[in-house]
Each structure stands twice: as structure tokens, then as C-alpha cells.
Amino acid sequence: DIQMTQSPSTLSASVGDRVTITCRASQNINSWLAWYQQKPGKAPKLVIYKASSLESGVPSRFSGSESGTEFTLTISSLQPDDFATYYCQQYNNFPWTFGQGTKVEIK
Amino acid sequence: QLQLQESGPGLVKASETLSLTCSVSGGSFSSTSHYWGWVRQPPGKGLEWIGSIFYNGNTFYNPSLKSRVTISVDTSKNQFSLKLSSVTAADTAVYYCARHTYGIGLHWGQGTLVTVSS
Numbered sequence: 001d002i003q004m005t006q007s008p009s010t011l012s013a014s015v016g017d018r019v020t021i022t023c024r025a026s027q028n029i030n031s032w033l034a035w036y037q038q039k040p041g042k043a044p045k046l047v048i049y050k051a052s053s054l055e056s057g058v059p060s061r062f063s064g065s066e067s068g069t070e071f072t073l074t075i076s077s078l079q080p081d082d083f084a085t086y087y088c089q090q091y092n093n094f095p096w097t098f099g100q101g102t103k104v105e106i107k
Numbered sequence: 108q109l110q111l112q113e114s115g116p117g118l119v120k121a122s123e124t125l126s127l128t129c130s131v132s133g134g135s136f137s138s139t140s141h142y143w144g145w146v147r148q149p150p151g152k153g154l155e156w157i158g159s160i161f162y163n164g165n166t167f168y169n170p171s172l173k174s175r176v177t178i179s180v181d182t183s184k185n186q187f188s189l190k191l192s193s194v195t196a197a198d199t200a201v202y203y204c205a206r207h208t209y210g211i212g213l214h215w216g217q218g219t220l221v222t223v224s225s
Contacts, residue, residue, distance in 0.1 A: 034212035043215035
């Protein structure tokens with residue numbers, strides 16, 4: 001199985017901050033990586049796919065990038081609606097696997 | 108617009124079989140661009156992919172659950188289902204049905220909590 005190691009597990013930030021979350025794959029996943037946002041009691045919502053493509057309807061302050069097996073989700077200016085838990089997921093190989101999640105909380 | 112809705116018992120006894128159905132609107136099982144599947148999330152924990160089924164009936168399961176999982180499709184009802192046998196308390200979770208679009212990612216149902224009781 002491909003292991004997805006996500007960091008940090010918790011991130012405290014203020015509105016307007018630039019926020020970066022990292023996900024490292026244990027092997028090459030050919031950019032087949034998605035980022036999801038999950039709010040309490042709700043289903044995850046797709047934010048970024050294929051490492052850097054913005055899902056339709058998602059604000060442009062969200063962006064994704066990659067360098068080898070390291071992937072990054074960046075929120076350029078954190079907004080109140082962005083406080084949530086974020087998960088990465090690889091879909092290059094079965095079994096599809098998720099990172100452990102990063103909770104973005106209010107500082 | 109795609110809509111997915113899970114249904115099934117919210118309480119299952121230990122050692123029995125968990126059965127859930129996902130009703131689909133706005134999507135076709137005959138598409139070669141989609142996988143249909145299930146993901147679960149124990150209370151307060153992260154996400155675990157359970158398995159998926161392709162339009163041709165090919166199934167892909169998480170090895171950690173493979174011996175207990177069956178995913179099937181009923182195209183006449185526009186539904187797909189999950190069966191998980193011999194459940195224990197560790198199977199208590201919110202179960203999500205989801206559609207994976209090739210090259211993109213998962214779009215999710217709202218989820219349903221299943222509690223395993225002893």
C-alpha cells in the first residue's frame with residue numbers, strides 16, 4: 001500500500017494568514033493526488049485534483065503543487081469558511097489511501 | 108447534477124452483516140469514466156477507502172477488509188450496495204458512498220452512521 005504522510009496534524013492560524021499543508025507519498029503516484037475539505041458533521045468536499053487542478057466552484061485562494069512525492073495545499077489568505085480538516089488522497093494505485101488529516105483551527 | 112444518498116440500518120449487532128445502499132441520481136453506471144464505491148470514517152478519526160466497483164463489474168477492495176466486503180451494482184434501480192460481514196465494534200463509523208471520476212477524485216454522499224452493538 002502507498003502510505004500518505006500528512007503534516008501538520010493541527011494548524012492554528014488567523015484570518016488572512018497564508019497556510020500550507022504537506023502530504024508525502026511513500027512512492028511515485030504520478031500526480032494522482034486529491035485534496036478534500038471536511039467540516040464537522042459533513043462529507044468531505046473535493047478541493048484540488050491531479051495535484052494542482054482546482055475543482056470547479058472552489059475559490060482561487062486554494063492551490064496545489066508538487067515536487068516529486070511531496071504535495072502541498074496552500075490557502076493564500078485564510079477565510080472564516082476555511083476552518084476545517086483537510087485530507088490528501090492518492091488514487092494512483094489500489095488501495096486508494098488517505099493522509100491522516102490536518103485540522104485548521106482559529107488561532 | 109450528481110446526487111448520492113446512503114440508506115440502511117443505523118444499528119447492527121456484532122457478528123452480523125452490515126448492509127448499505129447508495130441511490131444515485133444524475134449519474135450512469137455504464138460510464139467508463141467512473142468508479143462507484145465506499146469510504147468510512149470512525150468517529151473522530153480519519154478516512155478509510157473500503158472498495159469500488161467499475162462499470163464492467165470489476166471490483167477493487169481494501170486488502171484490510173477484502174475477506175468481509177462485497178460491493179455490487181443494481182443498474183435497474185440506479186443503486187449500488189455494500190455488504191460487510193462479521194462486524195465488530197471497530198466497524199462503527201460513518202459510511203460514505205462516493206463516485207470517483209477518472210483522473211479527478213471523489214464526490215461524496217452525505218454519509219450515514221452505522222453503530223455496531225454488542
